[in-house]
Amino acid sequence: MDTLEIIALRAETNKTEILKGINLKIRSGEIHAIMGKNGSGKSTLCNVVMGHPKYKITEGKIKLNGKKIEKLPANKRANLGLFLAFQNPTEIQGVTLNNFLRLAKNTNAKAQNKKAKHISPSEFLQTISQSMDLLEMDKKLAGRSVNEGFSGGEKKRAEIMQMAVLKPRIALLDEIDSGLDIDALKTVAKAIKRLHKQTKCGILLITHYQRILNYITPDFVHIISNGKIIKSGDKKLAQKLEKHGYEKFVKEPA
């Protein structure tokens, strides 16, 4: 059982406070959805939890299995089993997706177990082939530079490929549904569900829209506004939100 705890977390960037006291606990097997308007702090929360150096934690703690991680660099957090799928994945010129994934997997496996066997390129191609089929990805993408010239949907699929390869304990998925058409959304959702079932990881699913939650049923739904979680509930909360809009829930101080 793995647990990510976010405790009274406040964080700023460029001297502007963005997270204003976030409390959240995610355990293995649980799916938490966070919903909120643009600019409410969703991506900031993901970035801060993952350790993006652009953000400064001013108060609070982040713990993974009881161990404080808020001072660790992002790669160490990844080695402990934390994973972030970016809202806007970066293009990495000159590094093929295949090599990128294999290096990430070998580094991660070695950090978790010194005796872990190095995976060779040919072995690795076989390993990812299944995940690529599940995501209905063109195999040619594996030989191209990471995200370079990928369509929106291909970038999102490549993020989930990383999740499939790394098998994190806790996965933060930042708007994995944005930019996907309805068929691609179903495919990506199916792959996430499969991974969740296989690995029993905890998932924090960030989204604007209720639609993805029709495919991936959350155990908990939280509404974030102005850097704070203002309401938590079960999947019915997402349905209410879809029906009534955010304004009903958001009472921001003047």
Ligand SMILES: Nc1ncnc2c1ncn2[C@@H]1O[C@H](COP(=O)(O)OP(=O)(O)O)[C@@H](O)[C@H]1O
């Ligand atoms: N590097 C930054 N510098 C200044 N403001 C930022 C920076 N990053 C994010 N913000 C601000 O923080 C707020 C929350 O942004 P973000 O976390 O991206 O929201 P969301 O993902 O919910 O749309 C926004 O008002 C945004 O402009």
Ligand SMILES: [Mg+2]
């Ligand atoms: Mg965002």
